Amino acid sequence: MLNEFRYQGITPAGKGVQGFVTAQSRIAAKKIIQNIAIKHKIKINSITKKRVFLYTVKLPSGKKVKGRQSAYTKGEVARALGTIGFKDAFIEPTLIDIKLKPPFNNILMFVNLSSFLLKEKMSYDKILRMLADEETNLTLKEALKNIEGELKKGKEGTEVFARYADVFGKFPAYMLGLATKSGNMSEVYDATAKFMEREAEYRKSLKQALMEPALMVFAMIGAVLYYVIKIFPETALMFVKFGIELPPMTAATLNISDYFGANWWWMALLTAIPMIVIALWWQTPKGAVWRDRFIIHLPLIGHLLHKSSIEIFFRVFAAIYAGAENNIETLSASAEACRNKYIEKGIKEITIPLMLKDGMSLVPALNRADVFNQSTLARLKTGTESGNILQSAKQIATFYEKETSYKMQNLIQSIQTLVGMFIAIVITMLTIISSEIAMISPSTPSF
Numbered sequence: 001m002l003n004e005f006r007y008q009g010i011t012p013a014g015k016g017v018q019g020f021v022t023a024q025s026r027i028a029a030k031k032i033i034q035n036i037a038i039k040h041k042i043k044i045n046s047i048t049k050k051r052v053f054l055y056t057v058k059l060p061s062g063k064k065v066k067g068r069q070s071a072y073t074k075g076e077v078a079r080a081l082g083t084i085g086f087k088d089a090f091i092e093p094t095l096i097d098i099k100l101k102p103p104f105n106n107i108l109m110f111v112n113l114s115s116f117l118l119k120e121k122m123s124y125d126k127i128l129r130m131l132a133d134e135e136t137n138l139t140l141k142e143a144l145k146n147i148e149g150e151l152k153k154g155k156e157g158t159e160v161f162a163r164y165a166d167v168f169g170k171f172p173a174y175m176l177g178l179a180t181k182s183g184n185m186s187e188v189y190d191a192t193a194k195f196m197e198r199e200a201e202y203r204k205s206l207k208q209a210l211m212e213p214a215l216m217v218f219a220m221i222g223a224v225l226y227y228v229i230k231i232f233p234e235t236a237l238m239f240v241k242f243g244i245e246l247p248p249m250t251a252a253t254l255n256i257s258d259y260f261g262a263n264w265w266w267m268a269l270l271t272a273i274p275m276i277v278i279a280l281w282w283q284t285p286k287g288a289v290w291r292d293r294f295i296i297h298l299p300l301i302g303h304l305l306h307k308s309s310i311e312i313f314f315r316v317f318a319a320i321y322a323g324a325e326n327n328i329e330t331l332s333a334s335a336e337a338c339r340n341k342y343i344e345k346g347i348k349e350i351t352i353p354l355m356l357k358d359g360m361s362l363v364p365a366l367n368r369a370d371v372f373n374q375s376t377l378a379r380l381k382t383g384t385e386s387g388n389i390l391q392s393a394k395q396i397a398t399f400y401e402k403e404t405s406y407k408m409q410n411l412i413q414s415i416q417t418l419v420g421m422f423i424a425i426v427i428t429m430l431t432i433i434s435s436e437i438a439m440i441s442p443s444t445p446s447f
Contacts, residue, residue, distance in 0.1 A: 007021070030047060051070070205404075233261070236437065300415075307403065313335065380396065
């Protein structure tokens with residue numbers, strides 16, 4: 001989470017100055033402040049981190065009230081309490097001030113409630129104040145209070161919300177900031193809530209369709225290997241010890257067990273190292289592009305994941321189209337929001353340069369990027385020709401939402417059925433091998 005730091009210094013003319021920066025740590029803040037100091041020839045005297053203070057005040061009735069306040073120093077909290085009549089407040093800094101990202105549901109509820117209250121014609125500062133008072137998550141509560149205060153000071157909404165991108169998420173923060181400049185804030189908040197819900201659904205579908213089946217298969221393979229290497233030999237070797245001939249399947253399984261037992265270490269490395277290398281490569285820009293291109297070309301599920309990314313792209317496009325400064329800003333933000341680096345790369349490196357340098361119109365430039373299917377481009381072209389591109393973007397998003405939601409659930413059920421069949425086959429094979437051992441009978445000794 002980002003922290004806020006205040007620096008104070010003196011200019012060459014002897015004038016005192018102060019400023020504010022946000023950074024992940026004090027070390028990162030110092031680097032930023034040093035660059036500012038060098039650029040403007042400022043001598044830095046102090047760097048103070050904004051932190052949370054706990055205070056206890058006594059009401060005229062004798063009742064004690066506790067509270068929390070973010071500030072740079074204890075004196076600032078004391079002065080603030082003094083202005084409202086509390087002179088002898090007990091103030092202490094929090095010993096552990098760990099800021100964790102608020103749960104997704106808390107942020108989604110804030111967006112939905114804000115939209116509802118905006119429709120009820122409540123002023124935005126009252127909405128922020130009321131929701132901050134009702135919020136249980138301390139990080140989100142503090143962020144809402146700070147946003148209210150900064151907006152009251154006349155700061156730009158996009159700038160204010162951008163500072164809290166680590167709290168709300170990069171694109172929700174972008175759109176909530178954009179809403180402050182919009183003529184219809186409730187509509188932008190509705191679109192933001194829908195975007196968040198669909199993004200969460202996309203992640204959930206990806207997990208159910210790919211991650212969970214893969215983990216189940218790996219867990220099953222691990223259990224089988226443990227049985228073959230550890231448990232099975234202890235039973236089979238008892239018969240070998242007494243010179244009893246083993247049946248074919250039991251003998252073959254014992255040979256496999258001996259091979260795995262002797263070579264497990266290099267086989268484990270041969271499996272783990274490529275997986276680790278690929279996982280680390282996927283964290284790089286080129287690796288992320290390759291990964292997302294590979295995902296949308298997977299059999300069965302790839303085209304649905306592709307359409308889900310297209311849906312998110314056009315949902316964000318429709319949400320910010322009216323309030324953005326230009327089409328380039330809209331395209332760039334929508335590409336980043338679609339959660340597919342391959343699509344993002346195509347739009348940023350092909351579509352946008354073609355529009356800026358060559359003056360190409362939107363649909364042909366998107367077509368050159370080769371990241372959207374032809375039906376999407378045809379529908380968008382119809383919207384541009386009729387002068388209603390916003391409506392076309394909404395229609396594309398709605399259509400793909402309904403299509404992918406229905407087909408994804410069916411596909412997930414099919415994948416789960418296939419995984420269940422695989423597990424059943426493996427268990428049946430183990431049962432047959434185990435039953436073969438049970439049927440072994442030692443020869444009757446002859447007298």
